[in-house]
Amino acid sequence: MATKNPPIYMVGGSKGGVGKSFVTLALVDYLRRMDVNVVLVETDTSNPDVMKAVHDEIECASCDLDDVSGWIDFVNFCDTHRDAAVIVNTAARSQTGVMQYGGTLASTLDDLARRLVVLWVINRQRDSLELLLRFGATFPNAVTHVVRNGYFGAPEKFTLYRESNLRKAIEARGQSLDFPDLADRVADELRSQRLSIRKAAETMHIGERAELLRWRALFSTMFARVMADTSPAGEVPGRERSPVSRRQG
Numbered sequence: 001m002a003t004k005n006p007p008i009y010m011v012g013g014s015k016g017g018v019g020k021s022f023v024t025l026a027l028v029d030y031l032r033r034m035d036v037n038v039v040l041v042e043t044d045t046s047n048p049d050v051m052k053a054v055h056d057e058i059e060c061a062s063c064d065l066d067d068v069s070g071w072i073d074f075v076n077f078c079d080t081h082r083d084a085a086v087i088v089n090t091a092a093r094s095q096t097g098v099m100q101y102g103g104t105l106a107s108t109l110d111d112l113a114r115r116l117v118v119l120w121v122i123n124r125q126r127d128s129l130e131l132l133l134r135f136g137a138t139f140p141n142a143v144t145h146v147v148r149n150g151y152f153g154a155p156e157k158f159t160l161y162r163e164s165n166l167r168k169a170i171e172a173r174g175q176s177l178d179f180p181d182l183a184d185r186v187a188d189e190l191r192s193q194r195l196s197i198r199k200a201a202e203t204m205h206i207g208e209r210a211e212l213l214r215w216r217a218l219f220s221t222m223f224a225r226v227m228a229d230t231s232p233a234g235e236v237p238g239r240e241r242s243p244v245s246r247r248q249g
Helices: 020-033 049-054 068-080 095-101 126-138 165-173 184-193 197-203 206-228
Strands: 008-012 038-042 059-062 085-089 116-122 143-149 176-179
Touching: 008 020, 020 038, 020 049, 020 085, 020 116, 020 176, 020 184, 020 197, 020 206, 038 049, 038 068, 049 059, 059 068, 068 085, 068 095, 095 126, 116 126, 126 143, 126 165, 143 165, 165 176, 176 206, 184 197, 184 206, 197 206
Parallel strands: 008 085, 008 116, 038 059, 038 085, 116 143, 143 176
Antiparallel strands: none
């Protein structure tokens, strides 16, 4: 299904180990099964696991967002693929580059006629939230969803986020989402063999495949909520100031 100027989905979190790569793999899988034309921008140039898993299924580009040239390449790639949803897997170290050069993307969203949708993956620690506040200052018009990674526990264990003013601000415009946990042995196989979820569903042993499909059904329900909030193709949000960029207590 080709639509004009679908969103740019940026999977963020800035710090390593929160689960950005698995959320990115899952989003690629979900959109493809929804018959959406998808391309990937891999910004983890030192360990491009997601790109290696899906490069033979969708078109990919590698962009170093620590450097201004990488942001220019990123914007040009989005312009070249206006009929595709662009999924961005961000590197753990990308926050400095975002602060210095992220305006290159923010200032061109109107010209691209694109909406920026952020999926910010968190664990239960405070720095995940603090990094989101800094990110929001660069992209004040992004629609931001916070993704609690179930690997780190049930939603009620994310106490810092649940009790924060940031959660209230996020939910005024976006959503708090819960990404399901995946059995370690299946996650390890995905990671070590650099499998896409589509390929894993075809090649894993029956027990592992059953667990993979259980996980896939759960994350599909989560992403369906995100898609329900996405504006019609080509619609660009007004210059409303994002709650994420406001000063939080």
